[in-house]
Amino acid sequence: MNRIEQLKNFLKENPKDNFLRHSLALEYIKMGDDLKARILFEEILANSPDYVGSYYHLAKLLERLEQTPLAIEWYEKGMLAAKNANDQHTYNELQSAYEDLID
Numbered sequence: 001m002n003r004i005e006q007l008k009n010f011l012k013e014n015p016k017d018n019f020l021r022h023s024l025a026l027e028y029i030k031m032g033d034d035l036k037a038r039i040l041f042e043e044i045l046a047n048s049p050d051y052v053g054s055y056y057h058l059a060k061l062l063e064r065l066e067q068t069p070l071a072i073e074w075y076e077k078g079m080l081a082a083k084n085a086n087d088q089h090t091y092n093e094l095q096s097a098y099e100d101l102i103d
Helices: 003-013 018-031 034-047 053-064 068-084 088-102
Strands: none
Touching: 003 018, 018 034, 018 053, 034 053, 053 068, 053 088, 068 088
16 A cells, blocks of 8 residues: 555544645645645635645745745735744744745
């Protein structure tokens, strides 16, 4: 059983588990299925805007797809969420990627 199948099986038992959903999205990226990854990241953040780890990966994905305005928007949302969560490490990562993109 591959990693994607394992994660899907775990999600059957815990369909709202953001860690599992985030992990599945990362696996989709590895497989080159950016659309499935994007959908998962957007669902996670729509339902759990405080799940700060997904902002970076979604914005990076959008950046790679040359959807720069959307990537900037997600970096900004992520920085705000990280600031609200007092997660300085994630804030710094988002800010660095954001500044690299807008420069």
